[in-house]
Amino acid sequence: MSDGKPERGAVRNITDLARLAGVSPGTVSRALAGKSLVNTKTREKIESLAREHGFRPNQMASGLRRQKTDVIGVVIPLGHDTRQQISDSFFMTLLGYLADELTREGYDLMLRRVVPEEDADWLDRFIRSGMIDGVIVIGQSDQFDRIEEVADGYRPLVVWGNRQEGQHHCVVGTDNRLGGRIATERLVAAGARRIAFLGDTGPMEFAARFAGAQDVAARMGLPPILPLPTHLSPDRASEEIAQHLAAHAGAIDGIFAATDTLASLCLTELRGHGISVPDEVRLVGFDDLPIARQTVPPLTTVRQDIAAGARGLVDLLLRRLAGETTESMVLPPELVIRATA
């Protein structure tokens, strides 16, 4: 090391640095943490030494001592449709915004994807791992009850999903039932009367959208909404949509798709079957993902404000972390009229 380059890596901990600076470990800790009183010259010396050696305090040790990790866990339960649901566009977009928001607030993000069927204890395990200060669950999937169980005993938990009457856990999400109504009203306004709901009605969010559609059908005296269940993975969904279309050709003149992804696939299949949109069949999606603008014709859909959702999740979580009790946050859906209905 005679070339004058700093010998990086030689400083393994705060004690090494303290020795170099000729002070005690405690002082180094104080200086690097940026708080408490430390003599300006001492601080500068320690900081320059740290920079020179590329030293940074070990966050695990710090976390252990402070009982705070500055890491937030984000978990995606893969309940209904096990594989690769994590690549679902909506959740991934939400995740992107969450990463932005958490970073801004000085937190790191620990991502975990779990299959509840294989690991019943997924939430508790994560919470008690000692690695995270709080948890954000993306999507209730079919795990509503398990989340409820845990929520009473663990404060810093916020969930993206659907709000249920009287639930205990703090949730952020769109008013799915209202969204379902809005979508269906639009279909009716565009001339549809025999309306189908495309998608699995199992997950809470989807069930609520379906219920909203049923509300409108009942109120307007339309025939009951026809459920056309599908999986979420594009491959299987396309096939299932084709089958539904073959089975119900001519019997429906409006489709409310549970997501834009499904709506887009549906549009492709409709074209394949020579069914014109919106003349013969009207179509409304849900989410307003970027793809909704690019379908042919562009997709009429119900917009969820993902950025606002992410902000809400992080904001509520931080407040709960600070000891506040928080209400759930319900975001208003917004109809975006394009060309399919």
Place this chain on the structure above:
Amino acid sequence: MSDGKPERGAVRNITDLARLAGVSPGTVSRALAGKSLVNTKTREKIESLAREHGFRPNQMASGLRRQKTDVIGVVIPLGHDTRQQISDSFFMTLLGYLADELTREGYDLMLRRVVPEEDADWLDRFIRSGMIDGVIVIGQSDQFDRIEEVADGYRPLVVWGNRQEGQHHCVVGTDNRLGGRIATERLVAAGARRIAFLGDTGPMEFAARFAGAQDVAARMGLPPILPLPTHLSPDRASEEIAQHLAAHAGAIDGIFAATDTLASLCLTELRGHGISVPDEVRLVGFDDLPIARQTVPPLTTVRQDIAAGARGLVDLLLRRLAGETTESMVLPPELVIRATA
């Protein structure tokens, strides 16, 4: 606590549990870690006690002691197009697969999105945080040199990106230059001669795709490839594409788009300008994202095997973690012919 429910949370650490079980902390540690010799009855007793109290060893403490966290850092540098590039479909899909692979191998995933312009020290800071055993960088962005600097001194680092002659860091990625050739050859085969490259040529991967296109143009004696730079965010890109189209209408008969996302936007704009695809202009994308099948007409593109990429990244990282020296991994691109060229 008279109702017989286990008093959860009362057991805060391994010592508490040891007291309850009438053994020493060391034995509890051994029993819960599942290794070393522990009497079967003792082990069962400890395990049932742990279950009853919902106790789980603190991973931070364990990590500190073992000098191993079982967490892999995944970092997405946002270099070229700062905001929201994290929601780029390709990266997010890769991230999903990475989460799957890492989970399978027993690792947790710590996600960090960084803006190198704001934080020159992003990689070093992450590595030295003490929170992760290794790092996967998703996308070299414009940070090739910084990654190179760090790579020599830090083994467990693997990068998704483009391979350069003689580079030091271990990279997994598609042969982008070859992909560019394949795409361009297809355009030519479909009748194009005046070819444009749509997208920023700054990022390494894109530069290589562009270079591949230039290879073919040179070899075949075509006019030079016309670069049509864009941003990656859909809003700005659409606008820029429209401007390019207006400026070069009639002067180009083939477009190689840097990504499927850009190709899809381009298709929309082409339609808007009344330019027929593939008759007047041929179009080839890159990635083979799900959207490529759903454009109208369906997109001819160059497929990257994202799942294989994720597997490669994790595999190489684990081997480097085990002390092996590994070569980079170059994946073959594959032409997927649909209807735009």
Place this chain on the structure above:
DNA sequence: GTGAAAGCGCTAACAC
């Protein structure tokens, strides 16, 4: 303003 010392919760080497 700084040093000394205790300890966060865990694991592993060493006894027995």
Place this chain on the structure above:
DNA sequence: GTGTTAGCGCTTTCAC
């Protein structure tokens, strides 16, 4: 097979 003990690297009283 189990107990004891010494830290992992850091923060934070409590002295001075």
